[in-house]
Amino acid sequence: MNGFLFQAFIYLLAAVVAVLIAKRLGLGSVLGYLIAGVVIGPLLHLVGNETEDLQTFAEFGVVMMLFLVGLELQPRTLWDMRTRLLGLGGLQVLVTGGVLTLLGIAVGVPWDVSMVAGFVLSMSSTAIVLQTLGEKGLLKSDGGQSCFSVLLFQDISVIPILAVIPLLARPELIASQSASHSGGHASQAADWMSGMPGWEVTLITVAAVGFVVVAGNYLSRPFFRIIAASKLREVFTAAGLLLVIAIALLMTLVGLSPALGTFLAGVVLANSEFRHELESDIEPFKGLLLGLFFITVGASVNFTLLWDQLPLVAALTAAVMATKAAVLYGLGRMFKLQGADRWLFALGVAQAGEFGFVLLSFTVQSAVLAESIAAILLLVIALSMMLTPVLFILLDKLIIPRFNRVEGKQSDEIPEQAHIIIAGLGRFGQVINRILVANGHKTVVLDYRADIVDGLRKMGMRSFFGDASRPDLLHSAGLREAKVLVVAIDDMPRALEIVKHARRENSSLHIVARARDRADVYRLYQAGATDIVREVFDSSVRAAGYALSATGMHPYDVEKSKNVFVQHDRAGLRQLAPLWREDIPVFDNPEYVAKVKEITGAIEDAMLGNRGAFLDELDRGWTPPTAPAGS
Known part of the structure; x- marks a missing residue:
């Protein structure tokens, strides 16, 4: 059997199997493809001279x-x-x-x-x-x-x-x-x-x-x-x-x-x-x-x-x-x-x-x-x-x-503690730190990129070099006595380590964490984060507001409509988080899918069918029945 269909079957089968195994082992898809080629070529001789043409x-x-x-x-x-x-x-x-x-x-x-x-x-x-x-x-x-x-x-x-x-x-x-x-x-x-x-x-x-x-x-x-x-x-x-x-x-x-x-x-x-x-x-x-x-x-x-x-x-x-x-x-x-x-x-x-x-x-x-x-x-x-x-x-x-350590750079000694700790000093963490400091709050900011820490120090932003996922560094920053921890890094495995350790060490700590998408929100929720902020959610809501304004909707109604959506979406996340499972795709999770349909219908009802009633409630100070986990 050397026909086109057989050869296509061999190549596709090798690719799917090898890449899935390689990804599961943390080796990456490229190595999976290369190993697949070695197996079907020199080892098993399932493909022949057509390899050069391919x-x-x-x-x-x-x-x-x-x-x-x-x-x-x-x-x-x-x-x-x-x-x-x-x-x-x-x-x-x-x-x-x-x-x-x-x-x-x-x-x-x-x-x-x-x-x-x-x-x-x-x-x-x-x-x-x-x-x-x-x-x-x-x-x-x-x-x-x-x-x-x-x-x-x-x-x-x-x-x-x-x-x-x-x-x-x-x-x-x-x-x-x-x-x-x-x-x-x-x-x-x-x-x-x-x-x-x-x-x-x-x-x-x-x-x-x-x-x-x-x-x-x-x-x-x-x-x-x-x-x-x-x-x-x-x-x-x-x-x-x-x-x-x-x-x-x-x-x-x-x-x-x-x-x-x-x-x-x-x-x-x-x-x-x-x-x-x-x-x-x-x-x-x-x-x-x-x-x-x-x-x-x-x-x-x-x-x-x-x-x-x-x-x-x-x-x-x-x-x-x-x-x-x-x-x-x-x-x-x-x-x-x-x-x-x-x-x-x-x-x-x-x-x-x-x-x-x-x-x-x-x-x-x-x-x-x-x-x-x-x-x-x-x-x-x-x-x-x-x-x-x-x-x-x-x-x-x-x-x-x-x-x-290879570069000879050791973590900074942290001579002071504060009730607010910020992990990560990128574009996300910098804005948070500036607002908190401008309002008179003292912060301890940690980041593992020495060049960024040194550069921001020159501009007057107090920060310390070190990996915030290290428990000893968090403790020296005052983790047990802190009131707020802001996890602003974009490395999710490290962020989860920080949140889990911080929650174990300080049960009353208010943890604000950065997430890329809904899956990250659920992971952080299960790890113990209090408030979870999706990177592009607020900007997406603002963009939707501009689009509604362009249709001729009154600015007052636009703002109320945005607020209704945000409140419902955040409340929906609170309901979906316990149903989400890491090992099951969301589309194969019947409980999750059913709850998504229910929440989607409620939002559509609020935004379309009963817009007036919901906006009136919002004018009277309507709030969801439970505080949301993330935005």
């Missing part, structure tokens, strides 16, 4: 991913990143490529082979790193943004590397060689341009990029308005895919990276009113193709060659990853990345990447590297990619919890 197809997931990343970045944001993009990214490629070249020469490898291999291995895995950073919510951090800048510059640098490789052709390898792996999207140089003068090639390239920018700004909106007017969701989805594929095809025709072209298109469309619709339509295809790409990487590992050359491959992999991590750590210090962000940057992009498959194939075709050397380097790339999720686990479990 890998070329699956690499389109990287193209879609960069398009979606571009949609999140407005041109102004990209311009603000220029220092990291050119500085961090440029130095990473040049320094890493140079160091690996020197190491190759030092062990007797010819300089041209060392240089090509060095710059090929200087590339990192955009797919794995961005997927993992997104899953862990680290993409917006300083370390995550630095990783993204390096990855984006690497994608751009593929273009000049492809241009230089043919100039290094070795006479003894001039005979045409077939690549060990499919060339992929980025290696398909435009044959029709090969005989043109350099200035014509440059002009065509600039024209293609200019067309993407102009079309994105002026042609895409009318196009999508026409599509949207059809009111057919599947047509809009098809139009979104058509846009991505058309840009990728255009970039391929002029010899550029399709991923770079679609990223540029995403940036251009970042301000479009169709941005969110495009994201929601393309996201499922991106996720599926990226998963398929990771599976094909695992399935393409040549275990026969790996076992034969295991000491060499292991040594090369360790040398490449250690060299890249050291260079990245040094650049992180140069660009003033702090603590955990520097380690995230150093380890996050220490692997070789998927563009290495593309470049190695092109080096063999161009008679620069022998097939035997390329096969070894392919194993190094695949092995380093498979080790990347392990590095992220190491980062999560060992390095980040201890990085303060």
